[in-house]
Amino acid sequence: MTCEGLSSIPYFDGLKFRGCPLCRMINDLERKTIKDILYELTLEYSVRIKFINSQGLCPYHAWLLLDIAKETGEKLGASMIYESVLKAYVDKIDKVIEGDETKCFICENVRGFEKYYIEIFSNCINQRGLQDYEKSEGIFCVKHFNSLINSPNFKLRKEFLKIQKDKLNSLHKKLKSYIDKHDYRNEDPITEDEESAIDLTIEALKGYKTSLSFNTIIPEKRRKFSLK
Numbered sequence: 001m002t003c004e005g006l007s008s009i010p011y012f013d014g015l016k017f018r019g020c021p022l023c024r025m026i027n028d029l030e031r032k033t034i035k036d037i038l039y040e041l042t043l044e045y046s047v048r049i050k051f052i053n054s055q056g057l058c059p060y061h062a063w064l065l066l067d068i069a070k071e072t073g074e075k076l077g078a079s080m081i082y083e084s085v086l087k088a089y090v091d092k093i094d095k096v097i098e099g100d101e102t103k104c105f106i107c108e109n110v111r112g113f114e115k116y117y118i119e120i121f122s123n124c125i126n127q128r129g130l131q132d133y134e135k136s137e138g139i140f141c142v143k144h145f146n147s148l149i150n151s152p153n154f155k156l157r158k159e160f161l162k163i164q165k166d167k168l169n170s171l172h173k174k175l176k177s178y179i180d181k182h183d184y185r186n187e188d189p190i191t192e193d194e195e196s197a198i199d200l201t202i203e204a205l206k207g208y209k210t211s212l213s214f215n216t217i218i219p220e221k222r223r224k225f226s227l228k
């Protein structure tokens with residue numbers, strides 16, 4: 001795969017964000033998928049079945065769907081989807097409960113795209129070097145930094161480590177400065193960069209708000225309950 005044309009879009013788009021380029025692309029994908037469902041696919045039978053099979057997605061994506069529905073005035077669409085899920089659940093409550101959050105189709109989709117994006121970033125960095133990343137405001141999170149540097153074909157490990165360390169040190173400096181400026185003897189105003197340093201620090205350590213950061217534990221398969 002070469003780093004040009006369509007296959008390079010996620011690379012250049014990812015590097016436009018502040019924060020982890022890979023997490024941000026995944027967050028974007030999750031939001032777009034949910035918007036498509038709410039705007040166009042609410043009544044689609046195959047989509048309803050996927051919702052019913054997962055008992056309404058994993059908790060992360062279910063809440064994200066509702067947040068997006070409320071933000072965009074699509075609460076009716078969300079209600080129609082979850083009406084089917086609730087009905088299917090109630091109808092089968094005394095039988096085997098088939099809903100299984102591990103079947104969340106958005107999670108499955110996201111895991112596939114994460115692999116694909118890592119491959120694109122690894123290829124593009126191999127071909128273009130690290131200057132795009134160095135110049136960008138992005139900082140790969142711990143998890144994605146490790147995925148990239150451990151990619152089998154990744155060539156620029158030493159340089160990548162150095163740039164990552166520089167970026168983290170510069171972030172640390174801003175966070176420290178934010179703290180120091182709370183001293184009453186310090187009269188310098190807090191800059192925008194310092195103000196956002198805590199957000200970017202958590203993002204660098206834990207990843208951005210995506211199912212990849214929150215759904216780390218695969219829930220136990222639901223069992224049939226007994227009334228005895």
Ligand SMILES: [Zn+2]
Nearest residue numbers: 020023141144
């Ligand atoms: Zn990340």
Ligand SMILES: [Zn+2]
Nearest residue numbers: 058061104107
């Ligand atoms: Zn999910």
